[in-house]
Amino acid sequence: GNSVTQMEGPVTLSEEAFLTINCTYTATGYPSLFWYVQYPGEGLQLLLKATKADDKGSNKGFEATYRKETTSFHLEKGSVQVSDSAVYFCALSDQVEGNEKLTFGTGTRLTIIP
Amino acid sequence: GAVVSQHPSWVICKSGTSVKIECRSLDFQATTMFWYRQFPKQSLMLMATSNEGSKATYEQGVEKDKFLINHASLTLSTLTVTSAHPEDSSFYICSARSSGRAYEQYFGPGTRLTVT
Numbered sequence: 233g234n235s236v237t238q239m240e241g242p243v244t245l246s247e248e249a250f251l252t253i254n255c256t257y258t259a260t261g262y263p264s265l266f267w268y269v270q271y272p273g274e275g276l277q278l279l280l281k282a283t284k285a286d287d288k289g290s291n292k293g294f295e296a297t298y299r300k301e302t303t304s305f306h307l308e309k310g311s312v313q314v315s316d317s318a319v320y321f322c323a324l325s326d327q328v329e330g331n332e333k334l335t336f337g338t339g340t341r342l343t344i345i346p
Numbered sequence: 347g348a349v350v351s352q353h354p355s356w357v358i359c360k361s362g363t364s365v366k367i368e369c370r371s372l373d374f375q376a377t378t379m380f381w382y383r384q385f386p387k388q389s390l391m392l393m394a395t396s397n398e399g400s401k402a403t404y405e406q407g408v409e410k411d412k413f414l415i416n417h418a419s420l421t422l423s424t425l426t427v428t429s430a431h432p433e434d435s436s437f438y439i440c441s442a443r444s445s446g447r448a449y450e451q452y453f454g455p456g457t458r459l460t461v462t
Contacts (some may be wrong), residue, residue, distance in 0.1 A: 273455070274455055275352075275442075275453040277440070278450060333395070334380075334392070337389060338387075339387075
């Protein structure tokens, strides 16, 4: 079956530090890959996505590249801000047989300190 | 755009009672809605998928008689937890998908259920 493994948190960084949150996946077909962000007291929001190998998703300074050879979709940001403090979820949606279910990783809590 | 609301945001109920949680798509028509359960420090677990006007499809291990899902319109789905017990205490999240965007789901803010 499908699964997503992401690095455990919590992760604490200073403002302007470089961020990497690792995510690897296992899927039977050709999944789309996503990063969702959950700010305190809010629902999950789509941060970025990539639908095929070598695609790069980007938004709000965050980037992630769909690496089929390493089955990875690591999230990166060059200079984090306090406002980036949130929980980040890596997820996949398997496209085989039109399966639209999202499979989530366990989430990584990120705290940015001034 | 693409806002999903949930009501209530939190609820406390006594063991043995039932509680209903509403999920609404405010500015789009949701042909499919999903219900998730999130345990502390754990991921979201899909409970069921519902399409407007048809019966929900439950994931393996989810009791359909306990977690009643109704998707009566293109903007509203409800989850009713029947005969609630303390182990049903959790964070319940819904998401909605419009027909025009196959793999993008829009999430509600969640409902915290505490059963005493």
